[in-house]
Amino acid sequence: MFDTLSDRLQLTLGDLGRAKRLDEDAVNKAMREIRLALLEADVNFQVVKDFVAGVKAAALGEDILKGLDAGQQVVKLVHDRLAELMGSGDSKLAFGRPPTVILMTGLQGSGKTTTSAKLALHLRRQGKRPGLVAADLQRPAAIDQLEQLGRQIAIPVYRTDTSDPVRAAAEGLERAKGDGLDVVIVDTAGRLHVDEALMDELARVRDAVKPLNVLLVLDAMTGQEAVNVAEAFQRRIAFDGVVLTKLDGDARGGAALSVKAITGKPIKFASVGEKLDQLEVFHPDRMASRILGMGDVLTLIEKA
Amino acid sequence: AKSRRALTAEIGAGTFSVGDEEAWERLEEALIHGDVGVRATAELVRRLEARGEIGDLGEALAEEIEALFGPAVTLDLSASPTVILVVGVNGTGKTTTVGKLAQKLREHGRTVLVGAGDTFRAAAEEQLEIWAERAGADFVGAPAGGDPAAVAFDAVEAGRARGRDVVIVDTAGRLHTQSNLMEELAKVRRVIEGRIAGAPHETLLVVDATTGQNGLQQARLFGESAGVTGVALTKLDGSAKGGVAVAIAYELGLPVKLVGVGEGIDDLRPFDPREFARALVSG
Ligand SMILES: Nc1nc2c(ncn2[C@@H]2O[C@H](COP(=O)(O)OP(=O)(O)OP(=O)(O)O)[C@@H](O)[C@H]2O)c(=O)[nH]1
Ligand SMILES: Nc1nc2c(ncn2[C@@H]2O[C@H](COP(=O)(O)OP(=O)(O)OP(=O)(O)O)[C@@H](O)[C@H]2O)c(=O)[nH]1
Ligand SMILES: [Mg+2]
Ligand SMILES: [Mg+2]
Numbered sequence: 001m002f003d004t005l006s007d008r009l010q011l012t013l014g015d016l017g018r019a020k021r022l023d024e025d026a027v028n029k030a031m032r033e034i035r036l037a038l039l040e041a042d043v044n045f046q047v048v049k050d051f052v053a054g055v056k057a058a059a060l061g062e063d064i065l066k067g068l069d070a071g072q073q074v075v076k077l078v079h080d081r082l083a084e085l086m087g088s089g090d091s092k093l094a095f096g097r098p099p100t101v102i103l104m105t106g107l108q109g110s111g112k113t114t115t116s117a118k119l120a121l122h123l124r125r126q127g128k129r130p131g132l133v134a135a136d137l138q139r140p141a142a143i144d145q146l147e148q149l150g151r152q153i154a155i156p157v158y159r160t161d162t163s164d165p166v167r168a169a170a171e172g173l174e175r176a177k178g179d180g181l182d183v184v185i186v187d188t189a190g191r192l193h194v195d196e197a198l199m200d201e202l203a204r205v206r207d208a209v210k211p212l213n214v215l216l217v218l219d220a221m222t223g224q225e226a227v228n229v230a231e232a233f234q235r236r237i238a239f240d241g242v243v244l245t246k247l248d249g250d251a252r253g254g255a256a257l258s259v260k261a262i263t264g265k266p267i268k269f270a271s272v273g274e275k276l277d278q279l280e281v282f283h284p285d286r287m288a289s290r291i292l293g294m295g296d297v298l299t300l301i302e303k304a
Numbered sequence: 305a306k307s308r309r310a311l312t313a314e315i316g317a318g319t320f321s322v323g324d325e326e327a328w329e330r331l332e333e334a335l336i337h338g339d340v341g342v343r344a345t346a347e348l349v350r351r352l353e354a355r356g357e358i359g360d361l362g363e364a365l366a367e368e369i370e371a372l373f374g375p376a377v378t379l380d381l382s383a384s385p386t387v388i389l390v391v392g393v394n395g396t397g398k399t400t401t402v403g404k405l406a407q408k409l410r411e412h413g414r415t416v417l418v419g420a421g422d423t424f425r426a427a428a429e430e431q432l433e434i435w436a437e438r439a440g441a442d443f444v445g446a447p448a449g450g451d452p453a454a455v456a457f458d459a460v461e462a463g464r465a466r467g468r469d470v471v472i473v474d475t476a477g478r479l480h481t482q483s484n485l486m487e488e489l490a491k492v493r494r495v496i497e498g499r500i501a502g503a504p505h506e507t508l509l510v511v512d513a514t515t516g517q518n519g520l521q522q523a524r525l526f527g528e529s530a531g532v533t534g535v536a537l538t539k540l541d542g543s544a545k546g547g548v549a550v551a552i553a554y555e556l557g558l559p560v561k562l563v564g565v566g567e568g569i570d571d572l573r574p575f576d577p578r579e580f581a582r583a584l585v586s587g
Pocket of ligand 4: 398399400422428474475476477
């Protein structure tokens with residue numbers, strides 16, 4: 001559908017494509033296409049508006065680089081801005097006096113439990129001694145799931161026989177500490193950002209385990225709603241970074257841009273499959289190309 | 305926040321005038337903001353324009369959305385046993401929907417058997433077994449790593465042998481781009497077809513209401529591999545209104561049959577196009 005952003009721009013820009021400078025007419029026409037591309041990628045429409053306004057201002061009067069036409073020049077500009085925006089902020093986890101606590105939060109089914117196990121594996125490969133704490137006492141067999149994942153990668157999982165997630169989190173942390181682990185990852189139940197009671201419960205879990213890293217686990221297929229989700233989790237829980245999941249599919253992943261633009265919080269990891277080694281550090285430039293849906297044009301731009 | 309306002313608030317429904325370009329633009333934006341997508345939005349705008357006289361815009365828009373869905377379609381449960389296959393991408397709510405649906409059917413006096421066709425995800429079988437117990441349905445499990453088609457076979461056979469009214473087969477979440485896993489799903493379907501002519505009688509695609517435009521591609525490709533007959537739209541208890549279902553209905557003609565409105569066993573409803581359209585428009 002949209003591996004042809006550059007084609008579409010060339011079509012729209014017509015003769016303007018051969019101009020030496022981006023004039024107002026060319027920029028306006030190009031921005032219409034960019035706007036559509038971003039909306040089709042599920043970037044929140046308010047974020048699209050602001051972003052496009054910013055790029056437009058930057059594009060006006062810009063000299064067109066040798067070897068590029070006007071369309072490609074615009075794409076390059078948009079791409080670079082997008083990558084810059086998404087790449088700002090520290091994408092590394094914070095580590096303090098051990099044990100460092102990582103709290104996993106997010107909507108139902110976004111990938112928290114799977115990502116918890118992946119992170120544990122990732123950190124052990126970096127020489128840490130991680131453990132997992134089961135604090136989802138809600139979803140049927142959620143603890144079983146975490147225990148089975150822990151077993152697959154030989155990472156200890158702490159469960160407490162209680163119906164209170166705050167207690168499960170706190171006791172799990174204590175025991176992990178007692179066992180000399182230096183990173184403790186707390187898996188929580190999925191919850192909707194509009195569920196006041198469950199958001200409040202999450203805040204109490206956070207207060208009990210004092211995480212140095214609160215991560216929002218976000219499904220890359222999320223639509224316009226991503227902004228509401230991010231705002232609410234930001235307000236109630238104040239997360240430090242995002243893990244974007246299910247990027248192995250064909251979702252354009254505009255939600256990533258929405259969340260970054262609204263909260264300013266960095267995207268730290270990309271999850272690219274169901275297997276436990278399928279976790280990657282986040283690449284802003286790849287994400288920018290993905291959101292714009294461009295393949296061929298990138299190589300052109302890189303050469304320019 | 306601005307982003308949370310209802311569609312009608314965004315477009316200023318009361319003051320809408322047909323000749324007002326900006327008002328039309330705001331209407332388009334509002335629909336895009338509701339995840340309806342660019343093409344279905346253009347169609348809705350076209351239909352509204354064709355009306356000439358619009359009157360109350362919120363009302364008119366809701367009517368057009370409702371019309372786009374057509375009349376409500378319910379599950380076809382006439383066969384005995386009726387076999388229902390449940391498919392979708394990861395984490396949308398398939399297993400939960402199987403549990404809730406089993407409960408609904410039990411309430412309507414039907415006997416139900418559920419089959420744990422997800423042999424891949426950790427504790428997927430345990431999760432479904434808990435739901436089966438809650439709903440008072442028979443349960444057919446499988447060893448982890450087993451063949452999902454074999455589970456489907458066992459479930460259909462057991463359902464038939466025991467004279468159950470409905471057999472519901474859960475499957476592992478898979479992205480529609482994973483061709484080997486989509487082929488696996490097609491095989492599950494073929495095995496069911498081979499046991500009972502005309503089965504599966506329903507193949508439900510479970511779509512998360514927070515999904516954006518990717519939902520359309522999900523419906524397209526699951527439709528091709530698994531012969532989807534309807535959508536179950538989950539997590540409508542959040543603030544997402546599931547606008548992508550409008551795009552799915554418009555572009556693929558696929559009806560929504562069920563909606564999920566919570567994590568509890570009773571949180572499943574038949575799809576009501578009017579109610580859905582009004583909720584989408586008025587927030
Ligand atoms: N394809 C793909 N699937 C993923 C990825 N991450 C997680 N999943 C799958 O998504 C589904 C949900 O993952 P979970 O880890 O159970 O999600 P959760 O957020 O813990 O879910 P709840 O606890 O119910 O809120 C499972 O089928 C996972 O295997 C990913 O990066 N790619
Ligand atoms: N709020 C809400 N949560 C739901 C709804 N339906 C399912 N869930 C939750 O969504 C999460 C995922 O549900 P599952 O039924 O495990 O999803 P699935 O599609 O079977 O997941 P995989 O098998 O891993 O692909 C769980 O935490 C469910 O409780 C719903 O209608 N509303
Ligand atoms: Mg979980
Ligand atoms: Mg499942």
